[in-house]
């Protein structure tokens with residue numbers, strides 16, 4: 093663990109320097125990692141583990157698109173690709189990467205295969221933290237650990253192939269074997285994390301549910317729509333409104349923020365823009381702060397978990413999500429964006 097100063101607060105993090113891949117490989121050399129669920133995180137983590145020389149198998153129901161994808165990705169039925177039950181039997185570390193709602197349904201099947209000495213691994217604190225709703229209460233004899241990549245499983249895999257890494261949080265809920273910390277850190281490195289910061293299952297899920305409903309996905313779409321609609325209401329064309337709301341942000345300005353922070357991005361814009369942004373940033377902050385307070389309260393109360401479980405446990409949850417995603421896709425804003433993307437020089 094390395095001690096580092098984050099904005100004046102000292103935190104402990106694990107970098108690849110003090111836990112190199114070779115150490116992760118040595119730690120996991122006698123383990124069979126069973127990845128249960130091959131949706132978004134499953135492929136990212138399973139393929140990175142396999143490329144890092146870790147003994148990984150996949151458990152996935154069939155017929156399913158995910159099962160077919162696992163075959164396309166080179167997992168071999170009967171050798172490295174099994175039914176969920178078979179993979180649970182063979183695995184010494186069970187990576188529970190079904191959807192959060194599906195984890196509830198499959199829990200009785202998983203629980204009975206968690207024999208003493210095994211480890212149960214999550215990439216979200218959801219199932220354990222809200223166990224009053226999920227009933228996911230692991231038996232005492234197993235390690236219960238978490239590595240939560242702070243990003244999409246699709247990015248986790250792309251970054252790995254580019255020689256980069258996504259940061260991940262890690263947590264230990266139960267250390268039955270005395271090996272939980274070594275197991276969780278080794279897995280965090282082997283699945284392709286850039287660096288690992290320690291958290292708890294509860295803090296991970298509270299922050300994660302807040303982030304994805306807030307700045308990362310929900311609030312950002314709301315902000316885009318609000319500005320786009322005002323520009324269009326005042327006579328600006330779709331391409332002008334989309335460029336000023338989304339395209340410039342993703343193509344020019346956010347990469348500058350990622351490179352060196354917000355002040356660096358501001359400093360690389362005009363003084364006119366800097367003055368205006370500094371004058372208006374607090375107005376927007378104060379306008380949305382109450383919404384974020386409500387959001388966090390809804391997460392902490394378990395209300396957001398219930399909404400997600402009730403919706404995503406429905407047999408047609410996927411179809412319903414796809415209808416709402418299609419509404420986004422078909423909106424004028426994102427149709428304008430589709431056309432703008434085509435005009436990028438690299439797409440010409």
Ligand SMILES: NC(=O)c1ccc[n+]([C@@H]2O[C@H](COP(=O)([O-])OP(=O)(O)OC[C@H]3O[C@@H](n4cnc5c(N)ncnc54)[C@H](O)[C@@H]3O)[C@@H](O)[C@H]2O)c1
Pocket residue numbers: 129130131132133134152153156158188189190191192194197198215216218240241242243244245246
């Ligand atoms: N999506 C991400 O990039 C991401 C990022 C960080 C953490 N996580 C966490 O990782 C875990 C997996 O997330 P995901 O987005 O990969 O999941 P997902 O929603 O893509 O589902 C994963 C798999 O579950 C299977 N599944 C769904 N319902 C099932 C059922 N009733 N019975 C059997 N299988 C079923 C699907 O076929 C799919 O292969 C979750 O805990 C999630 O919160 C996801």
Ligand SMILES: CC(C)(O)[C@@H](O)C(=O)O
Pocket residue numbers: 241242243244245300304308
């Ligand atoms: C990729 C996210 C949003 O960070 C993850 O938390 C998820 O639930 O998919």
Ligand SMILES: [Mg+2]
Pocket residue numbers: 241242243300303304
């Ligand atoms: Mg997240």
Ligand SMILES: [Mg+2]
Pocket residue numbers: 216300301304
């Ligand atoms: Mg999440």
